[in-house]
Amino acid sequence: MDDALHEMTATRLRDLLRAGELTPTEVADHYLSRIERANDGLGAFVSVTPEAARERAAHLERDTRDGGDGPAGRGVLWGLPGGDKDLWLRAGVPARFGSRAFAGEDAVVAPVSDEIVDVLDAAGMVSLGRTTAPELGFPAYTEPLAGPVARNPWDPSLGAGGSSGGAAVAVAAGLLPCAPGSDGGGSVRIPAAACGVVGLKPSRGLVPAGSGQESLGGLVVDGPLARTTEDTALLLEGMLTRTPDGRVAHPLTLRAPSARAGEYLAAARRGEVAGSGGEDVQGRFRVAVTTDSAWDDFYAITTSDEARAALDAGVATLTGLGHEVDGLSLEPDPTYGPAFRTLWMAGASAVPLDDPARLDRLEPLTRWLIGRGRQVPARELAEALRALTAFERRLVAQVSRFDAVVTPALAMTPRPLGWFDPEDPERNFEQQCQYTPWTSMLNVAGLPAITVPTRWTDDGLPMGVQLIGRPGGETTLLALAAQLEDRLRWADRRPPAW
Incomplete structure (x- = not known):
């Protein structure tokens, strides 16, 4: 069985671990x-920790034997391997944040x-090391001068996206069954799209x-990356800290609506959502389609032929499934870019x-961001926050008219290594926005979004769509x-690096 373990989904591995047919x-x-x-x-991976991983796996096994209630009671991710993004702290393990x-x-x-590391440990995940991230997580690509460079498994001459680039590569290449990441402007969705896997940014x-x-x-x-929708939901469940009665335990007053324990997995498994009475409801969803971006009034945004083809493939599939599909023009907002x-x-x-x-050791983009940021007057920041709050209200209102809104995932195919200007930070920032114009606006609005692959180009590169939901709309x-996924079967594809 061992030779085929990486062919299995995370959910299948979880089931075998719980049944005692596999050990951590x-x-x-x-x-x-x-x-x-x-x-x-x-x-x-920027670093691998085999000794710690084996010690952790052995501890899970001993704990189960001593506890006597079996692995099913030990957390939803019990025994599954994962990785810590190199922006997170794990006690005793050096963190380099992708930076010299x-x-x-x-x-x-x-x-x-960090809390997310503790939560994943409590859910039973076994960290195998630290997944590669760009310097301090700022770029939308993972090519840190400190190394290593995250290479796209479909073509190693291309980038993997960022900032959760190492996590996406690990999942796409079968080095992990699923992986956690973080998303501040698209950092889960961008590499997931570039590497042909699923990436979810929660509300x-x-x-x-x-x-x-x-x-x-x-x-x-923080959000999950995985090859299948069900595995994505499984990891999301593991990232949620729940109370004994199944509610998500929130330490802060503001929280998104959250599903009952297991409801995300149920939605991903059956393609259904729970009705008000708890029944499963598939039916027709009302879906809107747009290529409008919040960056349209600031940078020249072009949707490539490959991105349009991927969008068309996704929309055609949704239409064929019986969903009501409409067009949507987003309201322009010239305040967003500045x-x-x-x-x-x-x-x-x-x-x-x-x-x-140490500041001189930073890459030009990061040094520019920090230097400019430390010159921002408090009033300018307050005005920017006010403008973005107004943008959030308008975007949430537009999106909430539908069950989901579909955009391309990326505006271009995965970029060649070195494509983002290494010396001109202003140009570099512009390129990032042009590559991924539909992601950051959802971080600003706090909306959930998921990227999935819908087609492969003639050169064998994955391209996909982004589905945007209402606040708390992860189940939909x-x-x-x-x-x-049931129609397009993307998880059946394997990159050459597999």
């Missing part, structure tokens, strides 16, 4: 072996882990350990680096994604 050690060893063979060529400024002796070795406030409420402007939320740039730079200003020598997005 067997699964960890299999994936560690795959990482050892393939990681140098793909750059999915934190290399060598300057790496951060924290005495305690602001849904995932307690990565709710968005701790970040400036409420942008950054306000978002101000917010992004202001967020960068808080990076805890003041030593000029997972149901629609499951229906698309």
Whole structure:
């Protein structure tokens, strides 16, 4: 069975682990072996921690034997391998944040882990190491000068997107069955789309350990990446801290509506959502389609032929499934571009680096963001936040008229390594917005969104669509994604790097 473990879905592995037909050690060893063979060529992991992973797997097994109630009671991700994004802290493990400024002796070795790491541990996941991220998570591509570069498994001369680029590569190449990431402007959805896997950005406030409420402007939320919709829902369930009665335990007053325990998995498994009485409802959803972007009034945004073909493929499938599909023109907002740039730079200003020598080790884009951010007056930031709050209200109102809104996932095919200008930060930022114009506006609005592949180009590259939901609308997005997957069968495809 071991030779075929990486062919299995995360949900299938979970079932075999719970049944006692596999052990966490067997699964960890299999994936560690795959990482050892393939990681140098793909750059999915910046560091691998085999000893700690095996010790953790053995601990899960001992704990189950000693507890006597079996693995089913040990968390929804019990025994599944995963990875910590290199922006997160795990106690005792050096964190470099994709930056030369934190290399060598300057790496951060924290005495305690970040909350999301603790939550995934509590759910039973076994971390195999740290997945690659770009410098401090700011770029939409994962090519840090500190290394390694995350290479696209479909064509290693191309990038994997970012900032959860290493996580997406690991999932697409079969080095992990699923992987957690974080998304501040598209950082789960962009690499998922570039690598041909599923990526979900939850509603602001849904995932307690990565709710968005701790970040400036409420942008950054944690979310799952996986090959299948069901696996995506499984990992989402594991990222939710629940009370004994199944409710999501929220430490803050603002929270998104959350499903009952297991409801996300049910939606992803059956392509249905629960009605008000708890019954399963498939029926027809009302879906809108748009290529309008919040960046249209600031940068020249062009939707490539490949992006349009992927959108057409997704829309045709939704239409064939019987859904009501309409067009949608988003209201233009010339304030969005300047306000978002101000917010992004202001967020960068808080990076805890003041030593000029270490600041000089930063890449030009990051140094520019931090430098500009530290010059932003308080009044300008307040005005930007006010403008983006008004934008959020308008976008939520437009989206909420529908069960889901569909856009292209990316405006272009996965970009060649080195395509984003390494020396001109202004041009670099513009390129990122042109590559992925439909993602950041959903972080601003706090809306849930999922990207799924819908077709492959003649060159064998994945392209897909983004489904946007109402606030708290994850079950509908997972149901629609499951229906698309049932028709399009994207998980049956394997990249050459597999």
